Amino acid sequence: LAKTTQPISMDSYEGQEVNITCSHNNIATNDYITWYQQFPSQGPRFIIQGYKTKVTNEVASLFIPADRKSSTLSLPRVSLSDTAVYYCLVGDDDMRFGAGTRLTVKP
Amino acid sequence: SQTIHQWPATLVQPVGSPLSLECTVEGTSNPNLYWYRQAAGRGLQLLFYSVGIGQISSEVPQNLSASRPQDRQFILSSKKLLLSDSGFYLCAWSLGRVSQPQHFGDGTRLSIL
Numbered sequence: 001l002a003k004t005t006q007p008i009s010m011d012s013y014e015g016q017e018v019n020i021t022c023s024h025n026n027i028a029t030n031d032y033i034t035w036y037q038q039f040p041s042q043g044p045r046f047i048i049q050g051y052k053t054k055v056t057n058e059v060a061s062l063f064i065p066a067d068r069k070s071s072t073l074s075l076p077r078v079s080l081s082d083t084a085v086y087y088c089l090v091g092d093d094d095m096r097f098g099a100g101t102r103l104t105v106k107p
Numbered sequence: 108s109q110t111i112h113q114w115p116a117t118l119v120q121p122v123g124s125p126l127s128l129e130c131t132v133e134g135t136s137n138p139n140l141y142w143y144r145q146a147a148g149r150g151l152q153l154l155f156y157s158v159g160i161g162q163i164s165s166e167v168p169q170n171l172s173a174s175r176p177q178d179r180q181f182i183l184s185s186k187k188l189l190l191s192d193s194g195f196y197l198c199a200w201s202l203g204r205v206s207q208p209q210h211f212g213d214g215t216r217l218s219i220l
Contacts, residue, residue, distance in 0.1 A: 030206075041195070041216070044197075044209075044211050045211070046209070049206070097150045097151035097153075099149065
C-alpha cells in the first residue's frame, strides 16, 4: 500500500495561494491521487483527483510530476473559510486517511 | 443526484448500553459503504467496509459490528459500549470501482458516559 506523508500544519493569509505537498514514494502504476477537505464536525469532502500532470477544477489544482512520487494541492487566493484539514490519499489507501494537513488561514 | 443520510447527529450513551447507528444512501445502486471513527484532532480510522449486501470487512477488531441488510443501508452496532467507543462516527459511500472518491455523511458525535 502506498504510504503518504504531508505536513502536519500550515499557516497562510487571506488572498494568498497555498500549496500543500504530499509525498507518496511507493505509488503504484494504477494508483490515483485524491485530496479531501474536512471542516470541524463534518465529514471529509472530495476536492480533486488526478493521475498525472495537472488537474484543475473550480476549487483547486493538482500538480503531479512525471515520477508521480509526490503531488501538490494548490488553493488559489484562500479565504478564512478555507481553514480546514486537507487529506492526501493514494490508490488502495483511498480508505486510509492519515492525520492530514491542518491549514489555518489568517486575516 | 446521490445523497447520504446518517443519524443521529449526536448521541450520549452510558457505558454498557447498546448502539445502533444507521446510514442510508440514495440515488445510486450497489455502492461501496464505509464506517469510520475519528477521535478528536486525529485522522479517520476505517472500521468496516462493504462491497455488497451481507458482505462486511472488518478493519479493526473491537466490540463494534456492522451489517448491510439492504443495498443502500449500512448499520453500525454494539451490544455493550465502552468509554473508548466515544468519537465522531462517519459513514461514506463510493461507486464500486477502483479509485472512486468517497462521499461522506454529516457524522454522529457519540459520547459515552
